[in-house]
Amino acid sequence: MNRTPLTKALSDTERTRLRRMREKGRTDRAVLDEVLAAGFLCHVGVMVDGHPMVVPTVYGADGHHLYFHGSVASRSLVAAPGTTVCVTVTHVDGLVLARSVFEHGVNYRCAMVYGTPRPVTDPEEKLAGLRLLTEQAAPGQWDYARRPSRKELAATALLALSLEEASVKMREGGPDDGDGPDAELDVWAGVLPVTTRFGTPVPDEALREGIALPEHLASPRT
Amino acid sequence: MNRTPLTKALSDTERTRLRRMREKGRTDRAVLDEVLAAGFLCHVGVMVDGHPMVVPTVYGADGHHLYFHGSVASRSLVAAPGTTVCVTVTHVDGLVLARSVFEHGVNYRCAMVYGTPRPVTDPEEKLAGLRLLTEQAAPGQWDYARRPSRKELAATALLALSLEEASVKMREGGPDDGDGPDAELDVWAGVLPVTTRFGTPVPDEALREGIALPEHLASPRT
Secondary structure (H helix, E strand, O other): OOOOOOOOOOOOOOOOOOOOOOOEEOOOHHHHHHHHHOOOEEEEEEEEOOEEEEEEEEEEEOOOEEEEEOHHHHHHHHOOOOOOEEEEEEEEEEEEEOOEHHHOEEEEEEEEEEEOOEEOOOHHHHHHHHHHHHHHHOOOHHHHOEOOOHHHHHHOOEEEEEOOEEEEEEEOOOOOOOOOHHHHOOOOOEEEEEEEEEOOOEEOOOOOOOOOOOHHHHOOOO | OOOOOOOOOOOOOOOOOOOOOOOEEOOOHHHHHHHHHOOOEEEEEEEEOOEEEEEEEEEEEOOOEEEEEOHHHHHHHHOOOOOOEEEEEEEEEEEEEOOEHHHOEEEEEEEEEEEOOEEOOOHHHHHHHHHHHHHHHOOOHHHHOEOOOHHHHHHOOEEEEEOOEEEEEEEOOOOOOOOOHHHHOOOOOEEEEEEEEEOOOEEOOOOOOOOOOOHHHHOOOO
16 A cells, blocks of 8 residues: 555656656655755765765755765766766655564655766856855855855865756655554554754864854754 | 874775775774664665666665665666675764864764675575564564565565675764864854654554554654
């Protein structure tokens, strides 16, 4: 029993088409933007010397592009421009505890973006991309901390990936064995929610006396 | 300023060697086991039709192998046995808020395992692998829920990846600009901790009356 019917992916290409019946695809472009807006860490998959490599890095998205730091993938992307990547953003929302081990699963939201990232060279676009990336992880910091100097900007490798070819998959709701024979078992079933939260800011040991925590960091974030 | 000196990776192969100065590698095998034990979701990178694909899935690790569901990667791994993969497990521990945007970063622990996954066909190893995977996500469920039938076991694609070729990278501690000229700025600096927690279990709508939440799910987990 699938709570959400199988629909086609955002873009209907060979690699974004959903194959498995239990995966739930979404056609809505707004859902892609929502999933990308809900996080700041992505996993970039890239070929290095003929083998796949999956590297975590921070990103920012603006509805058209996903910007991510190229430095982590310097071994591949900078060395070989034109390389295709897959950038995946996953949020785990809960563990699905069914009556049977077989029906156990995970509630999640996952966006996968495919394409050839473009190195951002225009200083203005680079600044805008870094702003997105910074604000997505820590809203308020771009206007608060010291912005990149020209030298720092030049030393930063930023890549832009179009959101044109992307798919979103998600699972939500309870276990799927509530209407089968296993429902007769004396086994508790439900969902164990998983949440990611920000804690209380920890000041740097080297922080000078008298510098107060700014407002945008003082209010608890979820 | 790197708080942790650069050391060589667990295995010294071309792809596990660390290149970037700011990345911190660990040689300690126990650290790999710790990072893998701290999560249950990995990102599998695999080549599909000449392009990388990064798919999230659940895993279990026993110090020798990482077991993961092959179903999510059925388009590739099952179709092309012998394909190499990169399986990455990442934990985000905090946002590093420096005085300058340039020095902003993430405290994280990341394990990357490389190799050719082996489809698990032996029923005993498959059961043991599924047990690992189930218990890593939801300890206690293997002995509580209904275990896989022979038919379900046959329908489950499980892959085993040796932990022989792996690297661990991590970052911890405060921002790196506490001893430079930026330390003079009136800018707060420190770390915003990030934590992932399990919430209160939500019973399935179809749960029969009178089935109590079992002990292993009742105590709060972190």
